[in-house]
Structures are given as structure tokens and as C-alpha cells.
């Protein structure tokens with residue numbers, strides 16, 4: 481019988497889930513504090529942990545890290561409030577199987593649990609742990625393939641790529657077709673969830689390298705030490721824990737395409753190594769003195785402005801120019817309103833298949849709500865919202881009442897939230913606060929109001945610091961200082 485641990489400070493949720501999951505045939509235990517949960521995990525193995533993101537003692541990311549240290553094979557599902565979704569996405573990038581948002585629905589949670597346990601047993605049964613190892617027979621990989629945190633993925637063959645019909649979508653299609661057959665390095669910019677990895681993959685699949693591997697690495701989810709070994713590999717004994725030789729992503733991707741997500745997060749050392757590959761098309765495993773020739777097309781993505789990173793000296797200018805032979809910018813979904821329903825219909829079709837349902841479409845009100853919403857998490861958020869709506873819908877059409885409260889009635893900022901600054905809304909862009917700073921500028925409000933204002937604006941801007949700084953009418957550096965001063969960790 482599979483064992484599930486529930487960690488949530490809300491006793492009702494623990495009781496409810498324990499009762500429900502026992503009826504479904506699982507053995508359960510629960511804890512209301514992170515530390516107590518970890519004590520239980522040290523005593524006996526659990527196949528799955530369902531963990532609230534906001535625990536009184538440990539935050540969700542840290543909890544995830546500690547669970548994975550205790551037992552990397554334990555699957556983790558994170559519970560979040562809807563407004564924490566952007567943060568929850570980070571947990572998935574750091575190895576959580578998925579997240580579910582409150583309010584919890586039994587069918588949804590059961591579906592997610594089954595998916596997590598299935599994925600867990602599949603990965604335990606596979607000799608080579610991750611997809612990169614099987615990306616192509618030509619690249620038979622050693623057993624030490626990239627780890628879960630590296631978001632290494634196969635080309636998502638079979639997944640349909642949708643362009644849309646907005647002007648931005650038409651331009652994107654043109655650019656992808658133009659650039660794909662070349663060997664040029666591409667940088668893809670855009671907010672989280674706009675489809676950067678999907679576009680990188682589309683470029684790969686339309687290129688002459690299509691039958692070779694597409695390897696994706698999330699540089700943002702790797703520690704400095706791990707990133708070097710993930711990218712370039714290492715030889716046995718190169719550092720403590722290097723128990724055998726290991727190929728890196730450049731070698732796995734040989735002949736194909738390497739997608740470096742959040743490339744701005746690479747450490748200075750790794751930037752230098754990357755520059756060498758870009759210039760000489762050679763890599764050297766950490767600890768080795770032998771060069772290995774690699775033929776890899778590099779596609780990078782970032783959701784920060786790398787030019788800023790270059791100006792601030794965090795990212796080398798020579799690399800920036802090399803990876804930026806062609807730039808593709810993906811607009812946020814809210815600026816491509818004509819595409820929202822095209823993607824929503826596509827995600828509906830996928831959810832029908834996955835959940836074995838037969839929902840026909842969206843009613844008028846739900847369409848309107850979807851079109852009006854801000855979509856901080858872009859396509860990823862839309863996909864999750866549609867999947868949940870399909871799960872909850874009992875009739876033929878999705879109605880507004882199965883959409884999250886934030887979408888049915890978005891909460892607008894008031895002057896109170898911003899410490900007295902004027903807030904207005906552009907009717908064409910609902911949900912986007914425009915804050916003007918007359919006599920009461922940010923500096924004159926009390927610290928607690930200022931902290932609350934910053935938090936609220938961060939939430940409204942999808943935790944995009946550049947945008948939040950713009951809305952708050954302060955520069956990014958000031959915002960960083962204030963985040964530090966107010967102990968706000970993002």
C-alpha cells in the first residue's frame with residue numbers, strides 16, 4: 481500500500497485529505513509543521529508528500545529541498561494559494577511533481593496523486609534516470625544522466641505547437657521558419673510561461689538537427705557547482721562526490737540543440753566555459769585535460785533583460801553577443817488577446833484527452849473572463865486553469881463558476897494598498913494597475929504600508945521585479961534594497 485504524508489498547518493485540510501485518501505486505499509500520515517513532517521520522513525519512507533507551500537516554520541522550496549535530500553525518489557505535490565502560483569512554478573522547476581491550488585478538490589488532488597505515483601514508478605523502473613539518456617540512440621548516455629532539477633527533457637514529440645492568430649503570433653511563426661534551418665544561436669525572451677522552451681523546441685524540430693537530441697537545461701534551478709558538471713560533465717574524482725565519469729549536456733546534445741533556460745543565472749566560471757564552446761566548439765569535462773569536440777546549436781532563454789545583466793557586470797558582454805545572433809521576443813498572453821481562446825480550446829482538447837472527459841467548449845461568460853484576465857503565468861497558467869475547469873465541469877460547457885476566484889473577480893489595488901498613491905486602471909488592460917505618485921510618494925508612507933504596497937504590486941505583476949519597480953515608480957536597484965530591508969524573499 482502506498483504511503484502519503486500530508487504536511488499542512490491547517491488541521492482541517494490534514495484531516496480531510498487523510499480521510500479521503502484512506503478511502504482511496506492509501507496509507508496516510510500528517511504533520512502540521514515542516515520539521516514534524518521531516519521527522520516522520522526520517523523514520524519511514526513515504527512514496528509521496530503533499531506539502532503546503534506556506535508552513536509556519538519552513539518555506540515550500542526549502543521543504544522540497546530537504547525532502548529530496550532525505551529521499552530523492554519521494555514524489556512531492558505542493559499546495560498553494562492561487563496568488564502563489566508563480567512561486568509554486570519554481571517548486572516544479574526544483575523537482576516537485578506538480579502543484580495544486582486552494583480550494584482543494586478531491587478529484588483534482590486524486591488525479592495529481594495518481595500522476596505523481598505513476599511518474600515515480602516509471603522513473604524507478606527506468607535504468608537511465610532521465611529523458612536525455614534516451615533522447616536518441618546515437619547518444620547512449622552513461623547511467624549518471626542529468627538529474628530531476630535540471631529540467632532536462634526530450635523533444636516533446638507528439639505535443640502540438642500552436643501559433644495563434646494575433647500579429648505577434650504571425651510574426652513569431654515567420655521568425656521561427658526563418659531561423660530554424662540555420663545554425664544561428666537564438667535568444668528567446670519573454671515572461672515566465674510564454675512558451676520559450678516550446679519555441680526552442682519548435683526551432684529544433686524544424687531544423688536539420690531534428691533527428692538528433694534536444695536537451696533542455698534550466699540554469700536557474702542548478703547550483704553553481706552542479707551547473708558546471710551538468711553542462712560539461714566531469715571525470716571520476718574531479719570533486720567530492722564525483723564517483724564516476726559523467727557526460728554533460730553538451731555531449732548529450734551533440735549533433736542536436738541545447739536549450740539553456742535562464743541563461744543569465746550561469747556563474748562567471750561557467751560563462752567562461754560557455755564562451756569557449758561558443759568560440760571553439762570544444763568542451764572539457766571538469767577535472768579532465770582532454771578536449772571533446774561538440775557540434776551543438778545553442779538556444780538560450782531568459783525572462784530578465786540580459787542587457788541589464790551585462791550593464792551591471794553580471795553577464796559577459798562577449799557571450800551576450802554570441803548567443804544573441806537572433807532574438808525572438810514572446811509577448812505576454814494579455815497582449816495577444818486574439819490568441820487566448822485559441823490556446824484555451826487547445827488546452828481544453830488536451831485536458832479532455834488526459835482526464836477522459838468530453839467537454840464541448842466554454843460558455844460566453846467564461847470566455848469573457850478568460851479574455852479579460854491578466855495571465856501573470858501566461859500559457860502555463862491558462863493551461864492549468866483550463867485543466868482544473870475541465871475536471872470540475874459536469875455539463876457540456878465550462879462555466880465561469882469553475883474558474884478561480886481571481887479570474888471571476890480580479891482584485892484591483894486601491895490607494896490604501898499603495899500607501900496613498902493614486903491607482904487607476906486602463907479599461908483596455910484590466911487588472912494592470914497604473915499607479916501615479918503625487919504628493920504622497922512611496923518614501924513618505926510608513927514602512928508597513930510600503931512593505932504591503934510592494935508585496936501587492938509584486939503579486940499583481942507576477943513577481944516581475946522590473947515591472948513592479950516601474951509600477952511603484954522606483955528603479956530596480958531601489959526595489960532590490962527595499963526587498964532586502966523588508967525581508968521579502970522571492
Ligand SMILES: Nc1ncnc2c1ncn2[C@@H]1O[C@H](COP(=O)(O)OP(=O)(O)OP(=O)(O)O)[C@@H](O)[C@H]1O
Nearest residue numbers: 640641642643671672673674675676677678859860
Ligand atoms: N506554442 C505552444 N503551443 C502549445 N502549448 C504551448 C505553447 N507554448 C507553451 N505551451 C504550453 O505552455 C507551457 C509553458 O511553456 P514553456 O515551458 O515553454 O514556457 P517558458 O516560457 O519556457 O516558461 P519558463 O520561463 O517558466 O521556463 C508548456 O508546458 C506548454 O504546455
